[in-house]
Amino acid sequence: MAALGGPVRTLRALLRELRHAAGRSYRDSPAYRHVLAAFRAHRVTSEKLCRAQQELHFQAATYLCLLRSVREHEALHREYHGRGERSPKEVAGLVGFRLPQQPGGKG
Amino acid sequence: MSSVAMWRGCRRLWWAHSPPARLPRPPPAAAGSCPVGPCGRRAYAPPAERKRFYQSVSISQGEGGFEINLDHRKLKTPQAKLFTVPSEALAIAVATEWDSQKDTIKFYTMHLTTLCNTALDNPTQRNKTQLIRAAVKFLETDTVCYRVEEPPALAELQKNEWDPVVSWAEKRYNVTIGSSTSILGPNIPASTKETFVSHLASYNMWALQGIEFVITQLKSLILSMSLIDRHITVEKAVLLSRLEEEYQIRRWGNVEWAHDYDLCELRARTAAGTLFVHLCSESSTVKHKLLQD
Numbered sequence: 001m002a003a004l005g006g007p008v009r010t011l012r013a014l015l016r017e018l019r020h021a022a023g024r025s026y027r028d029s030p031a032y033r034h035v036l037a038a039f040r041a042h043r044v045t046s047e048k049l050c051r052a053q054q055e056l057h058f059q060a061a062t063y064l065c066l067l068r069s070v071r072e073h074e075a076l077h078r079e080y081h082g083r084g085e086r087s088p089k090e091v092a093g094l095v096g097f098r099l100p101q102q103p104g105g106k107g
Numbered sequence: 108m109s110s111v112a113m114w115r116g117c118r119r120l121w122w123a124h125s126p127p128a129r130l131p132r133p134p135p136a137a138a139g140s141c142p143v144g145p146c147g148r149r150a151y152a153p154p155a156e157r158k159r160f161y162q163s164v165s166i167s168q169g170e171g172g173f174e175i176n177l178d179h180r181k182l183k184t185p186q187a188k189l190f191t192v193p194s195e196a197l198a199i200a201v202a203t204e205w206d207s208q209k210d211t212i213k214f215y216t217m218h219l220t221t222l223c224n225t226a227l228d229n230p231t232q233r234n235k236t237q238l239i240r241a242a243v244k245f246l247e248t249d250t251v252c253y254r255v256e257e258p259p260a261l262a263e264l265q266k267n268e269w270d271p272v273v274s275w276a277e278k279r280y281n282v283t284i285g286s287s288t289s290i291l292g293p294n295i296p297a298s299t300k301e302t303f304v305s306h307l308a309s310y311n312m313w314a315l316q317g318i319e320f321v322i323t324q325l326k327s328l329i330l331s332m333s334l335i336d337r338h339i340t341v342e343k344a345v346l347l348s349r350l351e352e353e354y355q356i357r358r359w360g361n362v363e364w365a366h367d368y369d370l371c372e373l374r375a376r377t378a379a380g381t382l383f384v385h386l387c388s389e390s391s392t393v394k395h396k397l398l399q400d
Contacts, residue, residue, distance in 0.1 A: 003340070003343075018203070021203060021206070021207035022203070022206060022207065023209075029203065030166060030199045030202060030203075031202070034199050054337075055337070055385075055389075058337045059382065059385055059386075061340060061341075062340075062341055062382045062385070063200065063378070063382055065340070065341045065342060065374055066341075066374075066375055066379050066382060069371045069372075069378060070218070070371075070375045072371045073216065073368065073371035073372050073375055074213065074216055076363070076367055076368045076371060077368070079364075080363075080368065
């Protein structure tokens, strides 16, 4: 079985990620409610080794990894890759020029 | 015709229900000094991103499964089929992806949506046998079977990290795989391939698309199977897949805009693929146990 740590920790981190993803009304989002309901449903069990609980924990950890890495990937993309090409006005401004103004359009 | 205009045409196909977005033309005064395509846009500018055009995302249950609603419009695949998924948890995850887009829609972050679209449309038009064959073919060039002889530190690292996974796979599936340092790779016996073929045949078409996706990302059949069998976590699988890179990073240093970028993207895709496989191949029932005092 994969080394996952405690389910409480995974649940807390997952809910935090969902909060980042959803924004203001994160508590009403279907994902938040589904995750909480799933964790509550699998909590009460008399068995010591509950396969369904471990499956759920693994799925939660996988989803947490997905949300976290998407967020980090987007942040890295924004910082290093998102700029795109400069407009002609910005290029001219780099060397201190301004584009000519032709009120009548190009001749 | 410029590729930009063709690409915009494809985009129009995607959103069958919403009106085509008109991109603003740049002012003609500035157009003199740069190459301008037939649509009036600069030839090398990235295509303008689609703005978020919906307020709320919700899920509804239809006949084929669960559907996603953007405001009141139903989501469709790129080939204009209705977007239906068999599992509610998967629908919720896709809806969360759509809901988490702010201002502009970044399709490259929506991995689960992409996987569902691929499963629904099947653009490469492969049937189950072809998918399984493509997946098992990776075994001949599996990452964890290719070992180096030098530098000795890397060879040692590969032995310590990859050997346990290979022996786990051999024990779990009752096959011989082995590893090799030659350029031709390990000699995989036909019985091993047949075992994997018959094992993969037990998954449905959607799960198989996910499995093949994970194998393509990790470049390893063995790592993908150990991930899907919940033997290792996603982070560990990605680490094992990138073992040599991690070794070089530890030796020569980390470049954030390349190494971390690739790492996050690989983790995101692998996690999406694994989650997709698990959600497509499970059926959960809740059995309430009677309280016995």
